[in-house]
Amino acid sequence: MSHNNRYSRAQAALLFSGLVCMLSIPAVAKQGDLKQELKISSVSQSADIKNNQIIFNGPVTIVQGTININADELRAFTPENSTSKRLIATGKPATFSQELDDGKIGTASANEITYDLATTTLTLSGNAKLNQAGSQVTGNRIKYNITAQELIAESTGKGQDRVITIIQPDNFQNESAPKQKLPEIPVNKQIKP
Incomplete structure (x- = not known):
């Protein structure tokens, strides 16, 4: 195997491990958050009972355990012919942290953050960013299924718009950590007769 091929494989393995660490944000999120009460604070709210919708005007703050969402407006509703409940936070940008x-x-931010409570799916739309420990994924749309731990990031496909992933070196290894000393291997001594 050539030196360049080994180097490329090492880079690919390092990139893959970094992506796995980066994209597992909700996998290591506080487990009890979704079992906590959901508190919504807003300047005003209006309800359309007939259409199962409440609109909160902002600034709006949503808190559930360590989850914090800040938005200019929040719509909470149940889509027609569905048991699923959805929260749609909009802002310039709307932000999420946990x-x-x-x-x-x-943290995450986007022009619109949709959370489907039944499918545990978080969708970031418009200038979407997902951050952890300085590493970041950006795109026009990022969709993450918390239960299945599946992430899809998309661009608009127009012009220079692309999905960008930035992984900080700290996510690969902590250089400030003390170097581990390898155990000494005893040398076989020959005994002379």
């Missing part, structure tokens, strides 16, 4: 089990904060 404390992870390791104490770090994962």
Whole structure:
């Protein structure tokens, strides 16, 4: 195997591990958050009972455990012929943050953040960004199924618009951590007769 081929494989393995770490934000999120009460604070609200919809005018703050969503407006509704409940937060941008089990904060922002409570799917639309520990995924639309742990990031496909992933070196290895010393291997000594 050539040196370049080994180097390329090492880079690919490093990139894959970084992506797995980066994209597992909700997998290590505080487990009890979704079992906490959901508190919505807004300037005003209006309800359309006939259409199962409440509109909160902002600024709007949503708190559930360590989850925080900030938006200019929030619509909470049940789509027709469905048991699914949805929250749609809009803003310039609307923001999402959650404390992870390791104490770090994962954040997201977009023009629109949709959370489908039945499918546990978070969809970021328009200038979507997902951040953890300085690493980031950006695109026009990012969709994450929390239960299935599946992420899809998309661009508009127009012009220079692309999905961009930036992975910080700290996510690969912590250089400030003490170097581990390898155990010494005993040398066989020959005993002379």
